[in-house]
Amino acid sequence: MQAIGIDIGGTKIAGGVVTELGEIVAERRVPTPTGNDSQAIVDAVVAMIDELQQVAPTSGGDVIAAGVAAPGFIDAAQSTVYYTPNIPWRNEPLRARLTEKLDLDITIDNDANAAGWAEFRFGAGRLVSDMTMLTIGTGVGGAIVTEDRLFRGGFGTGGELGHMRIVPGGLECGCGARGCIEQYGSGRALLRMAGEVADRGGATGKALGDIRVKNGELTGHDVAGLMAAGDPGALEALAELGTWLGQACASLSVILDPQLFVFGGGVAQAGELLLKPVRDAYLEHLPARGFHPEPDFVIAELVNDAGVVGAADLARTHAAKL
């Protein structure tokens, strides 16, 4: 049985027909309608699901469900978007609006949860029962799989790990709270830390400082390039980021005890350069160190379209229970 997955992103809506093995056999992509037009986004998703239903290979069996991944808080019934940051959805009955126009079982999920589920089913987490994923992009997304199930919490909004507080009274976050992981472990935080290394100057901050003077600002691309070239300043910023993330993982281990921490998102492309400081800080801050089995720390395997694959598989799982 095939299922359709749709991932509503800030700049594009991606969709695909996904097999039970997690393979995308047909895909579509359109720019996300701009201007905060909620109806236009719903219409684009309906059109994409319609089209994907028509082009799904008949050899793959029926398309039985469609899953839609969206940023923000989704309710436990996988029906309503409580809140999404960049689209004006507040208590939006998205599933009902889609079901009106489509003859399919529809489910709605948080985008980081969908990507994490894909990683659990078909990627780095496929051999474990308990996995915690942190997606390090501009912000920080989280997904928790515990005892082979996606953790959503009582209201559906659990697992928002980017907004777990790690620094009391720390930097103000876009969510309104202070000291969230997102302020210390995101791509945006990495740029801030790289800027601070440049401010300190000296031999370590020289390359970062020179680029900032030349271009007027530092970009993620600049910092990634310097990290890849082994620049000590860029690596110092990355190590600081990894140290915060490792401390956060030590706290998460106390609650969730995962066998595996998976890091996704653009910053995770740094690979072992990121994982080493994460692992070191984790061990330093882990309670009962030496007596706690150590989880593995790995980079996500499904770089592209994890949201599409995960949303489809969650929808298939939901439909199978009906």
Ligand SMILES: [Zn+2]
């Ligand atoms: Zn926050």
